[in-house]
Amino acid sequence: MKTMLSGVKPSGQLHLGNYIGALRNFVAYQDDYQMIVFIANLHCITVPQDPIELHTNLRDCIALYLACGLDPKKSIIFLQSDVMAHAQLGFIIGCHTYLGELNRMTQFKDKSSKGEQNLSSGFYTYPTLMASDILIYDADFVPVGEDQKQHVELARDVAIRMNNRYGPLFKVPECLTAKVGARIMSLSDPLKKMSKSDRDGDKGCIYLLDPLDKARKKIMSAVTDSLASVRFDKENQPGVSNLLQILSALTSEPIDSITNRYQSLGYGSLKKEVADAVCATLEKIQSRYKEILASGLIESTLSDGAYRAKILANAKLKLVQEKIGLEIETQ
Numbered sequence: 001m002k003t004m005l006s007g008v009k010p011s012g013q014l015h016l017g018n019y020i021g022a023l024r025n026f027v028a029y030q031d032d033y034q035m036i037v038f039i040a041n042l043h044c045i046t047v048p049q050d051p052i053e054l055h056t057n058l059r060d061c062i063a064l065y066l067a068c069g070l071d072p073k074k075s076i077i078f079l080q081s082d083v084m085a086h087a088q089l090g091f092i093i094g095c096h097t098y099l100g101e102l103n104r105m106t107q108f109k110d111k112s113s114k115g116e117q118n119l120s121s122g123f124y125t126y127p128t129l130m131a132s133d134i135l136i137y138d139a140d141f142v143p144v145g146e147d148q149k150q151h152v153e154l155a156r157d158v159a160i161r162m163n164n165r166y167g168p169l170f171k172v173p174e175c176l177t178a179k180v181g182a183r184i185m186s187l188s189d190p191l192k193k194m195s196k197s198d199r200d201g202d203k204g205c206i207y208l209l210d211p212l213d214k215a216r217k218k219i220m221s222a223v224t225d226s227l228a229s230v231r232f233d234k235e236n237q238p239g240v241s242n243l244l245q246i247l248s249a250l251t252s253e254p255i256d257s258i259t260n261r262y263q264s265l266g267y268g269s270l271k272k273e274v275a276d277a278v279c280a281t282l283e284k285i286q287s288r289y290k291e292i293l294a295s296g297l298i299e300s301t302l303s304d305g306a307y308r309a310k311i312l313a314n315a316k317l318k319l320v321q322e323k324i325g326l327e328i329e330t331q
């Protein structure tokens with residue numbers, strides 16, 4: 001079975017775009033792959049965090065992942081900082097990464113070119129920790145958003161470099177970026193991606209924890225067009241196409257089949273059907289989320305996940321340390 005690995009930056013504000021573009025897929029993958037999913041809490045502190053808020057977000061994030069169907073019996077789910085080998089291998093990887101490579105990372109370049117003061121050295125070197133997160137499990141596939149692709153490529157480059165220098169140490173991972181079509185757009189501005197930084201009073205973004213009536217209202221007031229015809233045409237009808245995409249993703253009905261049903265129906269009916277589908281999905285997730293918060297599932301998932309992850313990670317760290325000459329056998 002191939003291994004698929006994903007690191008998730010915690011945010012209590014997961015939204016429908018995250019669900020359709022990422023979470024839902026992890027749940028589907030867990031039958032065909034060994035899924036390794038961890039909450040990247042060390043990556044969070046590369047920028048300043050409020051400790052209480054961070055702690056709440058970690059719990060919320062894991063609860064939502066479980067609520068969306070990630071199964072701790074099938075997948076290995078853990079907190080990054082519980083498996084200390086990540087940070088140790090991260091240092092070793094940092095010693096095999098050139099400054100020039102880190103200087104080229106877009107995320108760092110963007111922030112420093114905007115003149116952001118007080119960027120931490122952890123923010124600068126975090127791609128080496130991310131490479132460690134991936135290589136320590138010999139991941140075959142790493143599904144990430146477009147912005148993280150460059151970091152997975154760095155992991156590949158360092159893996160190849162270290163394999164050449166010391167002999168086979170790491171599997172060279174493949175990056176999986178979402179297919180076109182896996183972009184859910186803002187409901188208030190369908191030319192922009194649905195995102196938590198939506199400034200438009202959050203009208204464009206449906207959060208997984210939105211009250212159902214609020215979610216329904218956002219869909220009923222989604223921006224469409226004046227063409228009065230339900231067609232999938234992203235260029236000329238981005239709003240309607242986005243609604244079709246959401247409906248199709250949540251119900252598995254092909255877009256063609258939906259548009260056929262809507263030949264003589266208007267946008268109002270389409271919005272109502274989308275709102276019903278979204279509310280049904282949110283309702284399921286939210287009731288599971290409440291159950292999970294009240295149960296001990298978060299704690300048991302994390303301790304079992306860390307146990308399983310440590311076995312894999314510690315073995316890989318030991319191999320690497322031996323191969324690069326760090327270890328002295330004591331028995």
Ligand code: AMP
Nearest residue numbers: 017018021022144145182183184193194
């Ligand atoms: P982010 O919330 O931007 O850190 O993204 C986390 C994951 O959700 C990534 O895998 C993204 O590709 C996915 N994602 C975020 N926003 C959207 C969106 N509007 N449509 C589809 N997928 C998304």
Ligand code: TRP
Nearest residue numbers: 006007008009040043130133134
């Ligand atoms: N850096 C990623 C982000 O900001 C999260 C992440 C950390 C990650 N380690 C990873 C993603 C390993 C994939 C694989 O979203």
